[in-house]
Amino acid sequence: MAELRVExxxxxxxxxxLMADAGVTLPVRLHxxxxxxxxxxxxxxxxxxxxxxxxxxxxxxxxxxxxVVAINTCGGFQATGVPRETTF
Numbered sequence: 905m906a907e908l909r910v911e912x913x914x915x916x917x918x919x920x921x922l923m924a925d926a927g928v929t930l931p932v933r934l935h936x937x938x939x940x941x942x943x944x945x946x947x948x949x950x951x952x953x954x955x956x957x958x959x960x961x962x963x964x965x966x967x968x969x970x971x972v973v974a975i976n977t978c979g980g981f982q983a984t985g986v987p988r989e990t991t992f
Contacts (some may be wrong), residue, residue: 916980923979931980932972940964942972 923930931974934942939961940953953971954964976982 906968916978919978920980923975931976931981934965934968940968942968942975 920930927948928950929946929948930944932942932950933942935943935949940957942950942957943952944950951971953968959967977983
C-alpha cells in the first residue's frame with residue numbers, strides 16, 4: 905500500500921477549518937442506529953450513503969466506515985482498531 909505523505913502541514917489545519925466553516929465538528933463517526941448515516945462529533949448529520957437503500961446494509965457500513973476514516977485522517981485523527989476483511 906502506498907504511503908500518504910503530507911508535505912504541507914497547513915493541509916490538515918485548512919481542512920479542519922473548512923469542515924468547521926461547513927458546520928462539521930471532527931471527528932465524524934457512524935450513526936449509532938441509522939445505517940448509512942455519518943454524523944459529526946456533536947451528533948449532527950454530515951451525509952447519508954445509499955439514501956435509496958439500494959445496497960445491502962453490510963456494504964453501506966463498509967462504505968461509510970471508509971469515508972469516516974478518510975475524513976478523520978484528513979482532519980488529523982489516526983484510525984484505530986482491527987481492519988476487517990471486506991465480504992462483498
